[in-house]
Amino acid sequence: GAGVSQSPRYKVTKRGQDVALRCDPISGHVSLYWYRQALGQGPEFLTYFNYEAQQDKSGLPNDRFSAERPEGSISTLTIQRTEQRDSAMYRCASSLPQGEQYFGPGTRLTVT
């Protein structure tokens, strides 16, 4: 079946612009997670949802970062006023309740 999909796969943006990254979880998966992965590092937790409720946003670096999942399916991670330090691979994962997290291919964000 279809896995977690993310779009766009690559995004290049200028400093100061807003970006929206999309995640489409595996059908039926109620939990959705966002991570950020710098080159040579493991994924770093940002936030996660059960259905449409944001359970934990402790990993969001600052208030320029926000995420939503209004209908409990697709999620959007938004970064406002992007900075060069925001450049990274942004990964989404989904799972059944307290189940194994399946990761998507990621969105490579480059801020110039």
Add this chain to the structure above:
Amino acid sequence: GQQLNQSPQSMFIQEGEDVSMNCTSSSIFNTWLWYKQDPGEGPVLLIALYKAGELTSNGRLTAQFGITRKDSFLNISASIPSDVGIYFCAGQGYAGGTSYGKLTFGQGTILTVHP
């Protein structure tokens, strides 16, 4: 914040050799996981460990959940070229925290297998 120390950072081995890598934490986790990441892909779960002292195998892979709940190791026996990749440990269900969903990852071990 939470950090996992994973070692070694990289390994270069000959095909057929065994590999061992480990992960330690400053805090207790309720679950330990091991993932493999191939180039251009997201991490894929290899083994999950749910009880302190648990030893679990998945084919040529064996992992253990440390008794103190602060460490775990992964062994790969008789390595083959397709074992090449980055291996990550991750802790979940951090005792003292409230967020079950959050995974805390190690820095990764880059494995290279020479045929």
